[in-house]
Amino acid sequence: MLHRSGGIIEPNRLWKDIPGIALCALVASAATWMALLAGSAVIWGLILGLVLAAIWSPSAMFQTGISFAARQVMRIGVALLGFQISLATLQILDVTDLAALAVNVAIVLAAGWFLGPMLGITRELSLVTAASVAICGASAAAAVACVVMRNDSTNRDVACTIGAVSVISSVAVILYPLMVHMAGLGSTAGGIFLGGSIHEVAHAVAAGYSVNPETGDMATVAKLFRVALLAPTCIAVPFATMGRGRSQNPSLPLPPVFLIGFVVAAMLNASGLVPRELSQVTTPLSRFCLVTSMAAIGLTLPWRSFRAFGARPIVLLLILSVILIGLSLTYVKCHSS
Secondary structure, three states: OOOOOOOOOOHHHHHHHHHHHHHHHHHHHHHHHHHHHOOOHHHHHHHHHHHHHHHOOOOHHHHHHHHHHHHHHHHHHHHHHHHHOOOHHHHHOOHHHHHHHHHHHHHHHHHHHHHHHHOOOOHHHHHHHHHHHHHHHHHHHHHHHHHHOOOOOHHHHHHHHHHHHHHHHHHHHHHHHHHHHHOOOOHHHHHHHHHHHOOOHHHHHHHHHHHOHHHHHHHHHHHHHHHHOHHHHHHHHHHHHOOOOOOOOOOOOOOOHHHHHHHHHHHHHHHOOOOHHHHHHHHHHHHHHHHHHHHHHHHHOOOHHHHHHOOHHHHHHHHHHHHHHHHHHHHHHHHHO
């Protein structure tokens, strides 16, 4: 189960975790290789973990490491995501673009907050789903889940949400560039639309460069600005869930350690203190950590867990995706006219 606190790694326990971590990393490596052929590494990590668990039950020697990978490695991946943020994000987009992207994120989060319970989805899962659409797919879902969700179905809900949003984002790589052409958007407007509406970073970048290099550059920057909004979102959402019987402690929620790490990494990278070579290493490392954690979650979930997830969260994902498309397309059409 994912816990909200950042967690402290105890050195004397790390040796016990190594077999399980190594197993998850091995599955993640296979998933990364398969993603080179087709699909998303995140989805492959989850699928391979599920398949392996179906045919072989990991012994007690692996259990603590698998649990560590599902919790702490996921948080490490989210923290490393901060190294993708740079001042270039603020320099290429104008103030109006930044404001529009931020407003769109806020509207999608608010829509998820209100629509989720109407569909019979818990408020916490609604926020995780909305964040995955509004901000950055799997990374946002994992980060927000670490902050707001504390129950026995957390692993299942996170895994299913990440799997579904990754599939939707993969489809967007094909469909959204067609929308750019059909709407007659230029390079700047098209890049803002793609970066402002596609869920996963890699998919937004791929979609942008499939149009032309200028659109790709703008899509990358717009998407990374949405990633930068992960920190304020994770700080804000605990306040939205306060007073709902989750805790008897009336004190204000403190930012988890992984979120502090995200902010520190972003500030260091934006300050120019981080060598470019290090930033280039942390991007794939962050992704590999997320794939490793998904492999760990797959190793702990029975197939029946996905049947229990149901179709309603997927419906919410689709509704929120359509809302974000409408908001992004409306802005770029009005702003470019």
